[in-house]
Amino acid sequence: MIFRQIKLPPMLGYLLIGMAIGPHALGVIPSSEEASHLAEFGVVFLMFTLGLEFNLAKLSAMRHIVLGLGLAQVLSMLALVGSAALLLGLSWQVGLALGAAMAMSSTAMVSKLLTDRNELQTPHGQNAFGILLFQDLAVVPFLIMIPVLGQPAEQLTSSLGFAALKIIVVLTLLLWLGQKLMRPWFNLVARQHSSELFMLNILLITLGIAWLTELAGLSLALGAFLAGMLIAETEYRYQVEDDIRPFRDLLLGLFFVIVGMNLNFAILLDQWPLICVLVLILGPIKVMIITALARLFGNSAGAAWRTGFALGQGGEFAFVLLALAAGEQIIPPAINQSTVAAIIVSMLITPFLIQHSDKLVLRLASSEWMNLATNLHQIAVRSMANTGHVILCGYGRSGQSLGRILHSEHINFFALDLDPEKVREAGAAGESVVYGDAAKREVLIAAGLMRARALIVTYAETHSAMKILEMVHQIRPELPVIVRTQDDSDIDLLKNAGAAEVVAEIMEGSLMLASHTMMLLGVPLNKVVRRIREVREARYQLIRGFYRGTHEESDESDRQQPRLHSVQLTQNAHAIGYQIGELGLNELHIEVRSIRRKNQPSIQPDEQFQLQNGDVIVLLGVPENLAAAEMLLLQGNR
Known part of the structure; x- marks a missing residue:
């Protein structure tokens, strides 16, 4: 043991x-x-x-x-x-x-x-x-x-x-x-x-x-x-x-x-x-x-x-x-x-030898520095045109499916994968994917971490995901990271490391089994959708309040759809030292969903929670109100 x-x-x-x-x-x-x-x-x-x-x-x-x-x-x-x-x-x-x-x-x-x-x-x-x-x-x-x-x-x-x-x-x-x-x-x-x-x-x-x-x-x-x-x-x-x-x-x-x-x-x-x-x-x-x-x-x-x-x-x-x-x-x-x-x-x-092999190789193989620099240069060149993109760590079946969905919604993504054959074939087909280890700091920075809107770990590997979360937390703690895992056993570990959400394969598989079973047994479709929605809202914090009905939304209502936004309190931010209730965010119709504080698990704050330098506040609201809330938190302007 x-x-x-x-x-x-x-x-x-x-x-x-x-x-x-x-x-x-x-x-x-x-x-x-x-x-x-x-x-x-x-x-x-x-x-x-x-x-x-x-x-x-x-x-x-x-x-x-x-x-x-x-x-x-x-x-x-x-x-x-x-x-x-x-x-x-x-x-x-x-x-x-x-x-x-x-x-x-x-x-x-x-x-x-x-x-x-x-x-x-x-x-x-x-x-x-x-x-x-x-x-x-x-x-x-x-x-x-x-x-x-x-x-x-x-x-x-x-x-x-x-x-x-x-x-x-x-x-x-x-x-x-x-x-x-x-x-x-x-x-x-x-x-x-x-x-x-x-x-x-x-x-x-x-x-x-x-x-x-x-x-x-x-x-x-x-x-x-x-x-x-x-x-x-x-x-x-x-x-x-x-x-x-x-x-x-x-x-x-x-x-x-x-x-x-x-x-x-x-x-x-x-x-x-x-x-x-x-x-x-x-x-x-x-x-x-x-x-x-x-x-x-x-x-x-x-x-x-x-x-x-x-x-x-x-x-x-x-x-x-x-x-x-x-x-x-x-x-x-x-x-x-x-x-x-x-x-x-x-x-x-x-x-211990394998753990430190990267540092040893850089000392022993002079060409490794050149190869590393060339690889990082290629990644940086490919990602340079992307701003506000999503970084996909892993481009297997899950990564490719997610990439297609993002592409259909006109959301730019940039994928990293360690399978050279897969990268070659996907690159030849025009996919935005390059060879690179997402668990390395230099690779993430070259992939445009400082310009990204979100980062997704698409493979179910807790050890690698923990390394990625640690580096993102050091470089850009306000960046939301979504992690895939196989079951519920590592959810708390990953969330405590800074994951905005953890998606468990077994959970999603059981929901699909349940929905198909209810439909085969004659449960009405709207009731099936409502039940699955309730389970998901209870399980995933990030999508609570996102479901307003089963009908199609117009473009205008899409723009007014509540969404998440992370704000980091940097030094001299107005909100430092205030309690959440004192800021009046409710008047802006903004909900504080969670707060990520360094070396602490994600916090569900109450009105008396006092904010500190370095806190990352996850807000839920419509875009206009989110912009106003960010100005209030950082500058004190209403």
Whole structure:
């Protein structure tokens, strides 16, 4: 819970808890063989999930990155670590096992951090995703090879050949028979309409195929991966993935606890120079290798460095491979524990490294300043003609739909998006959209933040929206910002950060379901509209009082439609120090809807509320009265 609160992967929490309660620390739980066997099932379900996500179409679409950059990264780490092991007098088998483990990066951590930063569609995000995909695939041959490495040298060649033959036979039988049997079998089980039976069937398939591969002298994890691949070809893939997740997460957590329990602090203290060397390899050296490879594959210096920073750590599959190698007595215990400790340290550093990657890249890549300046110049040139426009952060489906509505009402908008292909196609079609990260201060200013009438965050990503709200609050606190979110869980957080309104997808979806349901049940249309209007007025402060009826309004009445207007009380403003009731805004037929004060949530004021310097007052009224109210608040003129 603590690690989730501080935005670090729970996996690290499991590892530290294991270190604390294990036999080498507090000794609350002795390391037992039974617990280790149970924890192996966590790895089984992890590999099963990996098999479910195995997608040939995705692999084909990213083959240049996956089979090019991903393969080069894994081979480079194998060569580096293997060479270092030989120089230290270790066997090549130890070097291969260590290299395989240290080539891995954390899929769970990196994908979460890049998603939070809205960077999955960026060039470095695509690079990182492609390399991680190849690493996940590379785990499968490593799981086959590592057990064989423990064989005597004279038997090694024949053992590897026999293992290759076994994998060909097992794969052929399982995939050939499995594809013929899996879909009819799942159809039969699903027709029974029993969730209990469906879950038992998933466990049967997963553990059964894993057991078969272990009988064939291969690993449990390999069988689970194959089971996932077979089910991925059926229409039950997503249901299976949801059903299996609690087993996977719980048992995988136990696996990481067991890894932590097996760490011997006495050995770690004795081996601290080796741990430092391993952290160096997993940190700066791995980052530089990935950066150099990304540059060789045609990436810019900035994208290459960001890719390196994202992947410069160990991963969850490293623990799996190290545990397998330790069980086969390939890696000496001291080296194994030192490697596990180094991976934990590298994973702890990664969130902070990615968080500050932009500043590091600007220092390390001289061309990044030029690219940044060029990009900002392009944004500024495109937005220069716009005044009183709306800035759209994100130009996905919601952003494009909103843009079309604004265009139909002759309201200028300027959109920012991080998908270069989308920006290229929309730009070619004449849309007002450019490539840029709306969560960066310089980009917002270049997009005309100081001249904009409003800013809309069109994607449901709370972390990015909070960054945008913070910057808007610093630069233009009076600018209204509307934020999209998925559900009601973050509404208070976003409003306290300065959002004028938060639109929840689930809320709007439920209103549409309710309106259609009432109409199908024969409720009159005007009554349906009135009911939905009442719910919206109760939910959204910004549209209270806007609905006057269901008939069409004339142009003249449109001009007299009440609207919102934000006024910031700058230094020496007339209203500072006055209570709202003393200003006589009611005489101008103006309603004070809310007040935004720095570092405080939005306030619903009463007549006795005293105004301060820096307050942003949100007023509701017709345009002429709003202009008079602004003069009164700032200059004292009626």
